[in-house]
Amino acid sequence: xxxxxxxxxxxxxxxxxxxxxxxxxxxxxxxxxxxxxxxxxxxxxxxxxxxxxxxxxxxxxxxxxxxxxxxxxxxxxxxxxxxxxxxxxxxxxxxxxxxxxxxxxxxxxxxxxxxxxxxxxxxxxxxxxxxxxxxxxxxxxxxxxxxxxxxxxxxxxxxxxxxxxxxxxxxxxxxxxxxxxxxxxxxxxxxxxxxxxxxxxxxxxxxxxxxxxxxxxxxxxxxxxxxxxxxxxxxxxxxxxxxxxxxxxxxxxxxxxxxxxxxxxxxxxxxxxxxxxxxxxxxxxxxxxxxxxxxxxxxxxxxxxxxxxxxxxxxxxxxxxxxxxxxxxxxxxxxxxxxxxxxxxxxxxxxxxxxxxxxxxxxxxxxxxxxxxxxxxxxxxxxxxxxxxxxxxxxxxxxxxxxxxxxxxxxxxxxxxxxxxxxxxxxxxxxxxxxxxxxxxxxxxxxxxxxxxxxxxxxxxxxxxxxxxxxxxxxxxxxxxxxxxxxxxxxxxxxxxxxxxxxxxxxxxxxxx
Amino acid sequence: xxxxxxxxxxxxxxxxxxxxxxxxxxxxxxxxxxxxxxxxxxxxxxxxxxxxxxxxxxxxxxxxxxxxxxxxxxxxxxxxxxxxxxxxxxxxxxxxxxxxxxxxxxxxxxxxxxxxxxxxxxxxxxxxxxxxxxxxxxxxxxxx
Numbered sequence: 001x002x003x004x005x006x007x008x009x010x011x012x013x014x015x016x017x018x019x020x021x022x023x024x025x026x027x028x029x030x031x032x033x034x035x036x037x038x039x040x041x042x043x044x045x046x047x048x049x050x051x052x053x054x055x056x057x058x059x060x061x062x063x064x065x066x067x068x069x070x071x072x073x074x075x076x077x078x079x080x081x082x083x084x085x086x087x088x089x090x091x092x093x094x095x096x097x098x099x100x101x102x103x104x105x106x107x108x109x110x111x112x113x114x115x116x117x118x119x120x121x122x123x124x125x126x127x128x129x130x131x132x133x134x135x136x137x138x139x140x141x142x143x144x145x146x147x148x149x150x151x152x153x154x155x156x157x158x159x160x161x162x163x164x165x166x167x168x169x170x171x172x173x174x175x176x177x178x179x180x181x182x183x184x185x186x187x188x189x190x191x192x193x194x195x196x197x198x199x200x201x202x203x204x205x206x207x208x209x210x211x212x213x214x215x216x217x218x219x220x221x222x223x224x225x226x227x228x229x230x231x232x233x234x235x236x237x238x239x240x241x242x243x244x245x246x247x248x249x250x251x252x253x254x255x256x257x258x259x260x261x262x263x264x265x266x267x268x269x270x271x272x273x274x275x276x277x278x279x280x281x282x283x284x285x286x287x288x289x290x291x292x293x294x295x296x297x298x299x300x301x302x303x304x305x306x307x308x309x310x311x312x313x314x315x316x317x318x319x320x321x322x323x324x325x326x327x328x329x330x331x332x333x334x335x336x337x338x339x340x341x342x343x344x345x346x347x348x349x350x351x352x353x354x355x356x357x358x359x360x361x362x363x364x365x366x367x368x369x370x371x372x373x374x375x376x377x378x379x380x381x382x383x384x385x386x387x388x389x390x391x392x393x394x395x396x397x398x399x400x401x402x403x404x405x406x407x408x409x410x411x412x413x414x415x416x417x418x419x420x421x422x423x424x425x426x427x428x429x430x431x432x433x434x435x436x437x438x439x440x441x442x443x444x445x446x447x448x449x450x451x452x453x454x455x456x457x458x459x460x461x462x463x464x465x466x467x468x469x470x471x472x473x474x475x476x477x478x479x480x481x482x483x484x485x486x487x488x489x490x491x492x493x494x495x496x497x498x499x500x501x502x503x504x505x506x507x508x509x510x511x512x513x
Numbered sequence: 514x515x516x517x518x519x520x521x522x523x524x525x526x527x528x529x530x531x532x533x534x535x536x537x538x539x540x541x542x543x544x545x546x547x548x549x550x551x552x553x554x555x556x557x558x559x560x561x562x563x564x565x566x567x568x569x570x571x572x573x574x575x576x577x578x579x580x581x582x583x584x585x586x587x588x589x590x591x592x593x594x595x596x597x598x599x600x601x602x603x604x605x606x607x608x609x610x611x612x613x614x615x616x617x618x619x620x621x622x623x624x625x626x627x628x629x630x631x632x633x634x635x636x637x638x639x640x641x642x643x644x645x646x647x648x649x650x651x652x653x654x655x656x657x
Contacts, residue, residue, distance in 0.1 A: 093556050098603065098605070098610075098613055099603075101554065101556070101603055101604040101605045102552060102568075102572040102575070102576075102603070102604025102605075103568060103572055104565045104568045104569075105556035105557075106556075107556050107557050108556065108558060108560050108565060109565065111559050112559070112560055112561065112562050112565055115559065116562075168570050169570040169572075169573055170566050170567055170569065170570055171566060171569070172566070252561075253563075265558075265559035265560065265561065266559070269559060335562070336562045336565070339562065339566050339568065340565075341568075417561055417562075418561075418562055421561070421562040421563055422562075
C-alpha cells in the first residue's frame with residue numbers, strides 16, 4: 001500500500017505540473033473550455049434529442065414548446081388577442097385600487113420580468129436565427145412569439161395564485177410552488193413534488209447557463225470587439241473580464257449595493273429605447289427596401305434557399321430563438337411576476353401577455369428587419385451573434401457598435417441580476433429558505449460569471465439552451481394539468497369584467513395614483 | 514352637514530403651519546379635518562426582483578413610520594383642541610393623490626404648506642403646490 005502511494009505521489013506531481021504547464025501554454029480560457037465542453041455536450045445531446053425531418057434535425061423540445069403554446073392559444077380562445085387592450089389598461093393601473101398604491105404595480109412586475117428576458121436573445125439570438133435559418137426564420141419567430149403569449153399568460157396566473165406569502169409580507173412564487181401546490185390539489189402531490197424539484201434543478205442550471213455564462217460570454221466578446229478585436233489587450237483575458245463583472249454582480253446581489261441596481265434600472269430602459277429607436281430609423285431610412293425584406297421573410301418562411309432543411313430548418317431556428325428569447329413555457333418569468341399585489345391572479349397573467357409580445361414580436365422582429373434590410377446576414381459567413389447585429393446597425397450608423405456594446409453589456413447585466421434571483425429562488429426552494437443557502441448560491445453564481453467569460457461561444461450557447469429548455473419539460477407537464485384551473489379563473493374574471501362588476505378606479509378621471 | 518377639510522403634510526414647518534391654519538378654520542366652521550401624508554412613489558419605476566419581493570414589507574414600514582412620526586402627533590393635537598380629525602397615508606405623486614383624496618373624502622378645501630423653493634428648484638424638482646393648484650377639483654389654500 002505504502003509502495004503504491006509512493007509510486008502514485010510522483011505521478012500526481014507530474015500530472016499537476018503538467019496541468020500547470022498546459023495552463024501556461026494554452027491560457028486559462030482554453031483549459032476551462034476543454035474541461036467543460038464534454039459535460040456540456042453530454043447534456044445538450046440529451047435535451048436536444050432530435051429526429052430527422054426532411055433532411056434536417058428537429059429537436060423534440062422545440063416541438064414540445066410550440067405545441068403547448070398552440071394548445072394554450074386555442075384552449076384560452078385566443079386570449080392574447082381578446083385581452084390585448086384590457087391588459088394595457090391593467091398595466092396603466094386603471095384597475096388598481098388607489099388604496100393599494102405603494103405595492104408592486106402591474107407595470108413594475110412586467111418591467112422586472114422584461115428586464116430578465118429582453119437582452120441578448122433579442123440581439124444575438126435573432127442574428128443566429130437569421131444567419132442559420134435565413135430571413136424566413138423571422139416569420140416563425142413572430143408566430144412563436146404570438147403563440148407564446150398564451151403560455152406565458154397561464155404560467156404567470158398560476159405563479160401568483162399559488163405563491164407563498166409569509167408573515168412578514170414577502171412573497172415567493174413560481175413554477176416550483178405551483179407545481180407542488182397546484183398538483184397536490186388535484187391529488188397528484190407526488191408528481192407535483194417531483195416536477196417542482198426537477199424544475200428547480202434545471203432552473204439553477206439555466207440560471208448559471210443562459211442567465212449567466214451566455215450573458216458574460218457575449219458581453220466579453222463585445223468588450224473585446226470595441227477595444228480593438230483580436231489585437232485588444234483583453235482578447236485572451238476573458239477570466240479577468242469575468243472577474244470584474246463577477247465583482248460588480250456580487251456587489252449588487254450579495255452586497256445589496258442599491259446604487260448599482262438603481263443605475264442599471266434607469267439606464268436599461270433608456271438603452272432599450274435607443275436600440276428600438278435606432279432600429280426604427282434604419283428601417284425608415286431604407287423604407288423602399290422594406291417590402292422586399294418582408295417578402296424575403298414570408299417567402300423564406302416557406303421555401304427558403306440555401307437553408308439546411310428548407311422551410312423546416314427556418315422554422316426550427318425561428319422557434320428555437322424565440323423560445324430562448326421570450327422564455328414562454330420555460331416558467332422563469334412566473335417567478336418575477338409573482339411579486340405583484342393583486343387579488344385577482346388572472347390580472348397578472350393578462351399583463352404577462354405583453355411580455356412575449358414586446359420581447360419577440362416587437363424587439364426581435366425589429367432586429368431581424370434591420371439584419372435583413374441591410375443584407376448583413378448574407379455577406380460574411382462565420383459571423384454570428386452580436387457581431388452580425390452590430391454590423392447590420394453599423395452599415396447605417398458607423399458609431400452604433402459602441403452604443404450596442406454598451407447596451408449588450410447593460411442588458412446582460414440586468415439579465416444576470418434577474419436570473420440570479422430565479423436561480424436563488426429555486427435554490428432556496430430546494431435547500432431551505434434561509435440566508436446561508438441563499439448566499440451560497442449567489443457566490444456560485446459569481447464564479448460562473450468568470451467561467452462564462454472564459455469559454456467559446458459554442459459550448460456556452462449549447463449548455464445554456466439545454467438547461468433553460470429543460471425547465472420547460474417539467475413546467476409544461478404541470479401547465480397541461482392545470483390549464484382548467486386557469487380557465488376557471490379566467491372565465492370567472494372575464495364574466496365579472498363584462499358584466500361591469502369589475503370597474504376602473506380611475507373612471508372619474510381624478511387619477512387615483 | 515359637516516364640512517371636511519383636507520390637509521396635506523410632510524413633516525416640515527410649512528406643513529405644520531398649514532395644519533394649524535386648517536385647524537383654526539375647522540374650529541370656526543365646526544368642520545372635520547383629514548390629515549394626509551403622501552409618500553413619493555411611482556407605479557412606473559423599474560425595480561429588481563428582490564426589491565419587488567420585499568415591497569409589501571417595506572410599504573408597511575413606510576406607512577408605519579409616517580403614521581407614528583408625522584401624522585399621529587398632528588391628529589392628537591387637533592383632537593385635543595376638540596376637532597374631529599382623521600389621518601391617511603398614501604403612496605404616489607403628492608398633488609395627484611391629494612386631488613384623489615379630496616374627491617374620495619368629499620373635502621371642500623385642500624390646505625398645504627409652502628416649501629419656499631427658488632425658481633430653479635421648481636424648474637428642476639417641480640412644485641407640489643403649483644401642480645396641485647392646477648389640478649385640484651376643490652379650492653386650494655397654500656399656507657406660507
